[in-house]
Amino acid sequence: MTTVEDALLTRRSCRAFLPTPVPRAEVERLLALAARSASNSNCQPWQVHVLTGAAKRALAEDLLRAHDAGRREAGEFDYQPCTDRWPEPFRSRRRGFGEGLYRDALGIPAGDSARRLEHHRRNYDFFGAPVGMILTVSRKPLLGALVDAGLFLQALMLAARGAGLHTCAQASLIDFHPVLRRHVSVPDDQVIVCGVALGLADDGHRLGAHRTAREPVSSFASFYGSEVGALT
Incomplete structure (x- = not known):
């Protein structure tokens, strides 16, 4: 068992994976756990498209061709x-x-x-991960749906750590959203948020030890009230 604290402390954006397959039943279990995430009025606006094997290879080859040909496009909406x-x-x-x-x-x-x-370029092969996912949300409650998508993504990443797996959320894929739509059936009322790579980390890769820094709590949190340490 991995505690939530352990999962948070060991989660990272993994950019080097082993090709070891992840069973479909395990992917479904992780998605079921992620679906326990909070969402506005329990709307659950997310959809997930999971690609493995030949389907993932075909998408990766198409993405790389589009990348190398300079066919990058603006995202379906701007969130950065x-x-x-x-x-x-x-x-x-x-x-x-x-x-x-x-x-x-x-x-x-x-x-x-x-x-x-x-x-x-390795983004477009999901950094070698055996599982690639495309996350979409409804256009209708879009701003709220993006918050819900973030909660879902975090839950999926932490659930993956509990299973000894790693992930990487990939906003870079939305630059080629027409390619993604050719390979997965995204309804017109859904927009693509990001891709997600899932698998076992290649700890022998030189990126295996790479970690990013975090700002201290004092840089982003403000506390109000005079009762220090008083919990009632």
């Missing part, structure tokens, strides 16, 4: 700014994440765009 429009402090945090991944963990300097692109 363009690369050059991130305000502070998020711009600095994002830059620090990129340098920590490429320069420090992978040893690729800023000027080596070819090697950085080579690693980025």
